[in-house]
Amino acid sequence: MRTPIIAGNWKMFKTVAEAKALAGEVCQAVAAINQVEVVLCPPFTALTTVKEAIAGSKVGLGAQNLYWEKQGAFTGEVSPQMLEGLCDYVIIGHSERRQYFGETDETVNKKIKAALAHKLLPILCVGENLAQYEAGETVAFVGSQVRGALAGLSAEEVAKIVVAYEPIWAIGTGKNAEAAGANQIIVASIRQTLTALYDESLAQKVRVQYGGSVKPDNIEGFMAQPDIDGALVGGASLKADSFTVLIKGALVKFKG
Numbered sequence: 001m002r003t004p005i006i007a008g009n010w011k012m013f014k015t016v017a018e019a020k021a022l023a024g025e026v027c028q029a030v031a032a033i034n035q036v037e038v039v040l041c042p043p044f045t046a047l048t049t050v051k052e053a054i055a056g057s058k059v060g061l062g063a064q065n066l067y068w069e070k071q072g073a074f075t076g077e078v079s080p081q082m083l084e085g086l087c088d089y090v091i092i093g094h095s096e097r098r099q100y101f102g103e104t105d106e107t108v109n110k111k112i113k114a115a116l117a118h119k120l121l122p123i124l125c126v127g128e129n130l131a132q133y134e135a136g137e138t139v140a141f142v143g144s145q146v147r148g149a150l151a152g153l154s155a156e157e158v159a160k161i162v163v164a165y166e167p168i169w170a171i172g173t174g175k176n177a178e179a180a181g182a183n184q185i186i187v188a189s190i191r192q193t194l195t196a197l198y199d200e201s202l203a204q205k206v207r208v209q210y211g212g213s214v215k216p217d218n219i220e221g222f223m224a225q226p227d228i229d230g231a232l233v234g235g236a237s238l239k240a241d242s243f244t245v246l247i248k249g250a251l252v253k254f255k256g
């Protein structure tokens with residue numbers, strides 16, 4: 001079975017002091033949980049502090065973005081070289097980055113390659129907007145995002161990537177996708193595209209998270225789905241108690 005992975009995307013929330021406190025609380029709360037991988041993705045400013053706060057625990061660390069160049073005159077950007085050794089994961093192509101900061105499948109592809117070259121595991125975000133969802137374009141659109149993001153990557157590289165299916169209309173809206181429907185979309189748009197690009201064995205290896213209004217009261221429904229291997233969580237990851245419920249919710253995979 002693919003190891004479940006619950007990641008907290010803290011977005012542009014938490015000062016350094018707040019991040020330190022939250023990371024400490026999460027580590028304590030999940031100390032006894034071994035079957036679920038937990039990843040915290042604080043803002044860049046808090047990465048070092050959170051790294052210290054999680055030291056000695058099994059909790060992993062992720063950045064929320066990177067630029068693809070190693071170094072240079074790119075004011076305000078953070079390079080893969082700067083994150084190497086600091087983070088385990090890096091979120092790439094989040095819909096907020098695509099929507100507000102002009103990221104495209106092409107830049108997402110460059111970022112994934114840069115991350116892998118620096119031993120960072122990409123969490124690749126894909127997902128349709130409301131108009132595309134309503135027009136029935138989800139599977140074709142998400143499939144095209146996956147193809148664009150993975151262009152030129154080997155099967156060995158793709159096996160390291162986590163894909164997060166995050167329908168834009170479900171992010172931060174309280175309107176989560178229906179679990180079985182999300183599972184179907186993940187199969188049709190992500191696993192089938194991976195099968196077409198590589199093969200079935202790779203498609204079954206890659207972990208796929210659902211993201212978008214994941215909350216304590218719906219986590220088990222998502223995690224009970226066979227093709228959903230975890231969650232990428234915004235709002236409910238900002239408090240230790242709700243985030244802990246989500247991590248425990250992933251244990252439903254091991255029941256029965």
Ligand code: 13P
Nearest residue numbers: 009171172212213234235
């Ligand atoms: P919410 O959980 O707040 O809907 O955010 C989801 C998300 O964008 C995670 O990356």
